Amino acid sequence: MIQIEQIHHVAYRCNDAKETVEFYKDVLNMDFLVAIAEDRVPSTKEPDPYMHLFLDAGNGNILAFFELPTKPKMDRDQNTPAWVQHIAFRVKDEAALLAAKAEIESKGISVIGPTEHGIIRSIYFFDPNGHRLELTYVKGTDEQMSELKRVAPLMLEEWSRTKKAPKHAAWLHEEEFNGLD
Template identity: 30%
Template sequence: MTPTDTRVKPDGLHHLAIATADIKTQIAFFTDVLGCELVALYWMHGVKGAWHGFVKLSDTASIAFVQSPEIAGTRTELGVSHSGTPGGACAPGTMQHVAFNVADDGALLAMRDRIRSRGVPVFGPVDHGFCKSIYFAGPEHLTLELSTSKAAIDARAWIDPEVVALAGITAEELARFKAPAKYHNDGPPLPQPAHDPAKPHMTHPEMRYRAMLATPDDRYTRERSDTEPPVKIAAE
């Protein structure tokens, strides 16, 4: 049962997984250049031949990396798989750029110095009104940003009526987007919905995917879970 709660929504980023053909280089960059400590590196659960690495942003947020033989053989194409610049184009649904948070203006400038001290060019800060940002590149054509805000974004000031109209968003839709419906479920957990091709779907082979959709949640959890860490540590 889902409790009646207006907070039935994501409350932050747990981890963002980045594909890589060189996980060591990515880990070296994020640890040395950005100062994020390595906290996990293991065989990815349920994905044969793949490695999964995590570097820590905070106690509840990480940047993750996935390396597999298939990724190593996949071609990078600027303007398709990667934007290459903060304003560059890339394919719909891909990550155009990612911005990490820092506490304040002083931390932003300190991070600029840290990154430059490792020989990596950094541009900014640029004041965007609701945040200040610096921009730089990471390995394998990542487009990266660090940002800081003094307050939450004020939707009254930052939702542009011109862009709303150009995006085809009606007044009714805008009101719904600004105040999403609350959700609660006083009954039993909901089963998978009926298959609707118009909805977003993962791209597993069709027969496998349909079998996954028909699998009860408790069975899926039982069969897919892997809770044992690769290194056994003594209880404290």
């Protein structure tokens, strides 16, 4: 039986390796761990020069990027809204979230939020490659998290049948939308 210990890294494409490393070091205080560059892809052996970067996202989490200079300019999936694909990073608490927002905005980066999600509160912004980033802190109680886990299979089954949003966890955003009807 497979036993996953953790995600080793997630990898995304970037437009410029140096600009990407500088952004994540300067804006999110990530340590630049490793750079690997090859003229051939090790797994496929195809000729395709690349720069592969690894950044420390904390607690053993690694964020990686590839710059691919011989490929067409990077773009995003035009059939997927920009808010869907994102990388979320956890911060300690609300004070850390608000301090991060102020610091990011002081660097001239536009930030959305804080946005209330019931069990978490988040801010959103984009890196220089167009990847949407989220900083969030968890504020949900153990009881709330247990209830969400309990109703998850019920919600998935209902969604699978109807393709309409099940209401089992509507309480997550009820306060946000009260009075907006």
